[in-house]
Amino acid sequence: KAGVTQTPRYLIKTRGQQVTLSCSPISGHRSVSWYQQTPGQGLQFLFEYFSETQRNKGNFPGRFSGRQFSNSRSEMNVSTLELGDSALYLCASSFAGRTNTGELFFGEGSRLTVL
Amino acid sequence: AQSVTQLDSHVSVSEGTPVLLRCNYSSSYSPSLFWYVQHPNKGLQLLLKYTSAATLVKGINGFEAEFKKSETSFHLTKPSAHMSDAAEYFCVVRGPYTGGFKTIFGAGTRLFVKA
Numbered sequence: 648k649a650g651v652t653q654t655p656r657y658l659i660k661t662r663g664q665q666v667t668l669s670c671s672p673i674s675g676h677r678s679v680s681w682y683q684q685t686p687g688q689g690l691q692f693l694f695e696y697f698s699e700t701q702r703n704k705g706n707f708p709g710r711f712s713g714r715q716f717s718n719s720r721s722e723m724n725v726s727t728l729e730l731g732d733s734a735l736y737l738c739a740s741s742f743a744g745r746t747n748t749g750e751l752f753f754g755e756g757s758r759l760t761v762l
Numbered sequence: 763a764q765s766v767t768q769l770d771s772h773v774s775v776s777e778g779t780p781v782l783l784r785c786n787y788s789s790s791y792s793p794s795l796f797w798y799v800q801h802p803n804k805g806l807q808l809l810l811k812y813t814s815a816a817t818l819v820k821g822i823n824g825f826e827a828e829f830k831k832s833e834t835s836f837h838l839t840k841p842s843a844h845m846s847d848a849a850e851y852f853c854v855v856r857g858p859y860t861g862g863f864k865t866i867f868g869a870g871t872r873l874f875v876k877a
Contacts, residue, residue, distance in 0.1 A: 750811050
């Protein structure tokens with residue numbers, strides 16, 4: 648069974664640009680969540696999607712957005728990039744439905760560098 | 763409210779000696795608790811999980827953790843460290859939240875293994 652796939656793995660952008668990151672969950676998983684990892688702030692929750700609906704959101708500005716498609720694939724977008732957005736962005740999928748808290752399966756991440 | 767505290771930012775052990783990584787949590791209801799490991803430039807890999815079944819949980823690669831409700835702890839142990847165990851370890855609390863699930867990560871403990 649294929650794992651969680653994130654693309655691209657590495658990318659470099661300049662301030663003011665926007666970026667879109669993609670995540671393909673494990674087959675059968677309907678929940679996808681996104682996290683930002685930086686040396687200073689550690690791992691922080693961005694948002695979670697389940698069946699195309701955002702059901703939870705972390706404390707990030709509106710420049711960070713996401714969506715989920717009918718095939719459970721998810722994208723996140725960051726507009727008007729700032730230097731502080733440089734980070735490893737991790738996606739995780741879960742089989743858990745609304746009443747269960749299952750384990751998260753992580754992709755290898757997309758490393759974004761903003762110059 | 764939920765929170766998780768990893769009591770040590772760095773732990774250094776010699777190969778063949780026991781490993782203890784400490785985690786305390788706070789939750790207003792029974793959460794699910796997880797330990798994940800992250801090797802450099804990789805995603806997070808699940809080591810083990812506690813979801814209100816047995817309090818002593820066995821995971822992969824010889825790791826285990828004991829859930830102690832009275833102490834609100836979920837420490838990770840391994841009898842004998844191996845060089846390949848050198849990595850960063852995250853204690854994670856996951857529980858129901860308004861409309862979805864909330865995931866809280868500890869700050870991480872970096873494990874060094876000396877030959």
